[in-house]
Amino acid sequence: xxxxxxxxxxxxxxxxxxxxxxxxxxxxxxxxxxxxxxxxxxxxxxxxxxxxxxxxxxxxxxxxx
Amino acid sequence: xxxxxxxxxxxxxxxxxxxxxxxxxxxxxxxxxxxxxxxxxxxxxxxxxxxxxxxxxxxxxxxxxxxxxxxxxxxxxxxxxxxxxxxxxxxxxxxxxxxxxxxxxxxxxxxxxxxxxxxxxxxxxxxxxxxxxxxxxxxxxxxxxxxxxxxxxxxxxxxxxxxxxxxxxxxxxxxxxxxxxxxxxxxxxxxxxxxxxxxxxxxxxxxxxxxxxxxxxxxxxxxxxxxxxxxxxxxxxxxxxxxxxxxxxxxxxxxxxxxxxxxxxxxxxxxxxxxxxxxxxxxxxxxxxxxxxxxxxxxxxxxxxxxxxxxxxxxxxxxxxxxxxxxxxxxxxxxxxxxxxxxxxxxxxxxxxxxxxxxxxxxxxxxxxxxxxxxxxxxxxxxxxxxxxxxxxxxxxxxxxxxxxxxxxxxxxxxxxxxxxxxxxxxxxxx
Numbered sequence: 001x002x003x004x005x006x007x008x009x010x011x012x013x014x015x016x017x018x019x020x021x022x023x024x025x026x027x028x029x030x031x032x033x034x035x036x037x038x039x040x041x042x043x044x045x046x047x048x049x050x051x052x053x054x055x056x057x058x059x060x061x062x063x064x065x
Numbered sequence: 066x067x068x069x070x071x072x073x074x075x076x077x078x079x080x081x082x083x084x085x086x087x088x089x090x091x092x093x094x095x096x097x098x099x100x101x102x103x104x105x106x107x108x109x110x111x112x113x114x115x116x117x118x119x120x121x122x123x124x125x126x127x128x129x130x131x132x133x134x135x136x137x138x139x140x141x142x143x144x145x146x147x148x149x150x151x152x153x154x155x156x157x158x159x160x161x162x163x164x165x166x167x168x169x170x171x172x173x174x175x176x177x178x179x180x181x182x183x184x185x186x187x188x189x190x191x192x193x194x195x196x197x198x199x200x201x202x203x204x205x206x207x208x209x210x211x212x213x214x215x216x217x218x219x220x221x222x223x224x225x226x227x228x229x230x231x232x233x234x235x236x237x238x239x240x241x242x243x244x245x246x247x248x249x250x251x252x253x254x255x256x257x258x259x260x261x262x263x264x265x266x267x268x269x270x271x272x273x274x275x276x277x278x279x280x281x282x283x284x285x286x287x288x289x290x291x292x293x294x295x296x297x298x299x300x301x302x303x304x305x306x307x308x309x310x311x312x313x314x315x316x317x318x319x320x321x322x323x324x325x326x327x328x329x330x331x332x333x334x335x336x337x338x339x340x341x342x343x344x345x346x347x348x349x350x351x352x353x354x355x356x357x358x359x360x361x362x363x364x365x366x367x368x369x370x371x372x373x374x375x376x377x378x379x380x381x382x383x384x385x386x387x388x389x390x391x392x393x394x395x396x397x398x399x400x401x402x403x404x405x406x407x408x409x410x411x412x413x414x415x416x417x418x419x420x421x422x423x424x425x426x427x428x429x430x431x432x433x434x435x436x437x438x439x440x441x442x443x444x445x446x447x448x449x450x451x452x453x454x455x456x457x458x459x460x461x462x463x464x465x466x467x468x469x470x471x472x473x474x475x476x477x478x479x480x481x482x483x484x485x486x487x488x489x490x491x492x493x494x495x496x
Contacts, residue, residue, distance in 0.1 A: 003205035013215055013282045017222065020275035024268045031264045037256045038268055042225045049217060054194045056184070061191035063109050 073490060077241060078333050079482045086332060087479065094476040101469020104462045105185060113188050115462045122452045127444035131459040132186035134436040135467050137288065138317065139179035140216070141310070141432070144284035145318015146172035147223050151273035151280075161346075163339045163488050167329065168322050169227045170481055174474045175321075176220045181470050208291045215287045219279055226272050228253050233262055234490040246484050253485075285311030292439065299376030300443035309361040316354040317432045320425040323347050325478065327422045329487070338488065341416065348421050351428070352407035359400055376448040383446060384438065388454075393438055399431045 024035035079087075108115050119126020150168040153161045184190050196213050203210045235242070235250050236257055242250060285307045292298070293306030323344060330339050369381035384393040403424055410416055445455040481487070 005205045005207070005211060009204065009211050009214055009287075013211075013279070013287060014218065016275035016278040016282075017218060020222075020268075020271040023271040027267050027271065029264050029267065031261070034256075034258075034261055034264050035268065038225060038229055041228070041255075042221050045221045045224055046217065049221065050197055053197070057191050057194040060109065060193075063106070064189070064191055065110060 072338070073238065073241075075333065075335060075338060076486050076488050076490065077238065079487065080242065080484065083483070084332070087483070091476060091479060094472040094479075097472040098469045098476070101466050101472070104465035104469070108185070108462055108466070109190070115460060117457050117459045117463065119455075119457075121444055121455065122447065122449075125453045125455050127441060127455050127457045129186075129440050129444060130457050131437060131463045131467060132182050134433065134440045135470065136179050136182040136186065137310075137436045137439070138433045139175045139182060139470075140288055141284065141314035141317045141436075142321045142429075143172045143175035143179060143219075143223075143318075144280045145315045146170075146175065146321065147219075147226070147276050148280045148315065149318060149322055151226075151277045154270060154273040155277065161343060163335075164322060164326055164343065166227065166231070166487050166489060167325050168318075169223065169230075170478060170487070171318070171321055171325060172223050173220065173227060174477050174481075176216065176223065177477070178470045178474045179216070180220075181473070182467070185466055185470075208287070208294060211287050212291060215279070215283050219276070219283060222272060222276060222279070226269065226276065229265055229272075230269050230489070231485060232257055232265065234486050237490055238486060243484075249484060280314075281311060284314040292443075297448060298443045299374065299446065299448045300380040301439075305361060305364060309358075309365070312354055312358045312361060313432060313435070316351065316358055317429060319347055319351045319354060320428040320432070323351070323421060323425040324429065327418060327425075329482075330418075341418065344418060344421060345416050348407055348416070349411055351425070352404060352411060355400055355404050355407070355428070359404065362397070362400075376446065379446045380442045383442060389438065389442055389445075392434060396431055396435050396438065399427060403428055403431075 021039055024039065025032050116130070116132075117126075118128055118130050118132075121128050146168040149161070150165040150172070152158065153165045153168075184193055187193060196210065200210065204214065232254050235254050239250060239254075289306035289310040292301035293303055296302045326339055326347075327344060330336055366381050366385065369377040370385075373381065383389045406420070406424060410421070441457060445457065447455070
């Protein structure tokens, strides 16, 4: 369901990010491979951060009585 | 010897030479982190009962205290840091370019500090991954998940921005950089090709623009919405929180950049790389922002005092004359005195680096206390009169952990400076 939160976050707040990504791919000089490398790294870093959170949670679950 | 070599030598100084100051500072920071780790272990094994945080409402305590205040404080520094750096790129403020990377790094490490603090505040940090597991069910309605989404995006994009704008410098200096860190240099320059510089500039410009707008929407929107959207909480609810938080964020960030840059100038003798007039301009920015912040404080209290609802007035009274006045009035006095000092310094054109550095450190600490005065009063003085006025005193565990997070940020900053050039090398070419 579309709520005010989804609209504000994905429709307004993250709008500059979409524009930056589109500009990287279609802007001149056109080097879509390099743009993919940069934003692919962003995606990889996001996954690393999420996996890091999971690892932290798992380790802490062993310490908490 | 060319001026280029002299400049690169200077920029490489922290990487190629390890001073006694570095080693002693690192040892002190590591010790503080070790004490913090012990405090966190105590908190993990015994629970949040070892902190001053207690149940809200009939419990008479407050569930949000020093940790959340520290989170807001870190996020403020983080947002302003990249805003400064991105503005330098977008508006081509070449004079400030030597500060750009320092500000970017301050952003990333402050965001890491914010993330650590929010996890530390959690009673069940083992469930932190539930943010991801229940993401789709919660993102529509939870301001906390909005924060998680946008802060993560901000962190990732800031890190990419820093890495991307550093590629050219690392390639240029590769032969002079220590081989023991080669794997890190290879990671940063992964896929590097001749002629990518123009494309890097294009992507970096758009990314900088995106980060500046995102910063305004985050520091002046998503973060204050955690507080400002809660009608049940007097002292938080209201539209003022967005611009109020944004001004606070930019003020702490400018103070933070002044602190790290002036320490770097002093330690590495970079007076010619970051001239005094850059600090003069930063101190003027600090003056303007502090005045605006005081203006918001005035708005907040005049609205509550003139004919404000009972609960709003109770909080304002507590801050101005009541139980919290012993904290609030000194904060107010420091802000007013800072404005007077900075105004005199600007008008008399008598600039002092040392005094500006000391003032910036005082402002950073003052803004931490001010964050506590945003988080705490609304919970201490509940709108529902059935609830008693609460009490809160942070314990040694909270103070120790917070100091440890600051030590972590400082140590990570120093380690980064030992591995990567903290200034853009092209600055050197121009000199």
